[in-house]
Amino acid sequence: MNKAQLVKEVASATGQTLAEANASVEAVLTAIKTGLSSEGQTRVLGFGVFKNVIRKARSGRNPSTGEILYLPEKTVVKFKPFF
Structure with a gap:
């Protein structure tokens, strides 16, 4: 699922417009980035x-x-799902 599909899913699940759902998704992604x-x-x-x-x-x-090739050290984001 890409971001556009996620926005459509949020819009249909919550009854929001696509613009409102996009703002909601952006807010969540920004919060995740800020925490990281x-x-x-x-x-x-x-x-x-x-x-x-x-x-x-x-x-x-x-x-x-x-x-x-030499691949230098770098920081990556990993996700561990909750079970």
Whole structure:
């Protein structure tokens, strides 16, 4: 599901217009981003946890040429669903 589909689902489930549903989805995504940048994680009770994780530097390979590449350390977001 992409963002446009999510907005349509929210609109149909809540009776909001597409513009109102888009604003709601944007508010939730902004809150998740804010939590990730300030606290390193965002917990949504009953849904899951979005968490910043540092991916270590490693060597990789270009699939087209076979050339070995250096991939530097970077921060990625991981999601762990609530069960």
